[in-house]
Amino acid sequence: GNSVTQMEGPVTLSEEAFLTINCTYTATGYPSLFWYVQYPGEGLQLLLKATKADDKGSNKGFEATYRKETTSFHLEKGSVQVSDSAVYFCAHGGGGSQGNLIFGKGTKLSVKP
Amino acid sequence: GAGVSQSPRYKVAKRGQDVALRCDPISGHVSLFWYQQALGQGPEFLTYFQNEAQLDKSGLPSDRFFAERPEGSVSTLKIQRTQQEDSAVYLCASSPWGLAGGLGDTQYFGPGTRLTVL
Numbered sequence: 001g002n003s004v005t006q007m008e009g010p011v012t013l014s015e016e017a018f019l020t021i022n023c024t025y026t027a028t029g030y031p032s033l034f035w036y037v038q039y040p041g042e043g044l045q046l047l048l049k050a051t052k053a054d055d056k057g058s059n060k061g062f063e064a065t066y067r068k069e070t071t072s073f074h075l076e077k078g079s080v081q082v083s084d085s086a087v088y089f090c091a092h093g094g095g096g097s098q099g100n101l102i103f104g105k106g107t108k109l110s111v112k113p
Numbered sequence: 114g115a116g117v118s119q120s121p122r123y124k125v126a127k128r129g130q131d132v133a134l135r136c137d138p139i140s141g142h143v144s145l146f147w148y149q150q151a152l153g154q155g156p157e158f159l160t161y162f163q164n165e166a167q168l169d170k171s172g173l174p175s176d177r178f179f180a181e182r183p184e185g186s187v188s189t190l191k192i193q194r195t196q197q198e199d200s201a202v203y204l205c206a207s208s209p210w211g212l213a214g215g216l217g218d219t220q221y222f223g224p225g226t227r228l229t230v231l
Binding site for chain 2: 004032034036042043044045046049089091093095096097098099100101102103104105106
């Protein structure tokens with residue numbers, strides 16, 4: 001069935017470190033892929049998306065590439081900041097004909113100064 | 114512009130009570146989704162509206178859960194005879210397009226309602 005698997009956290013990094021959060025998915029067809037972020041005390045916000053194979057989504061220094069051959073959408077950032085501390089959710093839009101999202105369990109990132 | 118709003122932000126209910134959770138989507142958005150997020154988990158789909166029509170309620174966990182969107186804008190999720198396992202954050206999301214938008218239109222989330230059932 002449809003699912004999203006992302007690396008378990010928590011992930012703790014020092015400021016300016018390189019970040020990778022792995023995400024793989026199973027889906028029928030080729031739905032759009034998303035990373036959402038949840039900052040402490042706030043709601044889910046869209047971080048980036050990719051709508052077709054080989055597309056790269058990017059925002060705020062974060063990037064992820066839609067890899068159809070490996071069914072992956074790994075999130076990367078070259079130099080994290082303390083303000084990036086949050087929970088990151090990978091998702092795909094293939095939950096139904098209306099495109100409801102299928103989410104991973106989330107990865108908590110803590111960045112230390 | 115205003116985003117998706119939800120009320121109340123926090124709700125404490127005694128087991129067996131009925132609760133009603135409100136969602137105000139972004140004005141003009143056709144699609145509205147409800148999700149349930151248990152502690153430490155990702156959101157899980159509950160139900161979907163296209164305008165006032167509830168087209169998918171496959172994610173509702175039991176017949177105690179009921180949702181409506183009578184005029185195609187504001188939506189209410191009602192839980193009857195609440196149980197402890199209903200404790201979660203309930204998220205509402207909206208998107209501009211209906212089914213014609215395809216698989217993967219961006220959804221805009223509200224801040225959620227945290228329900229605690231004692």
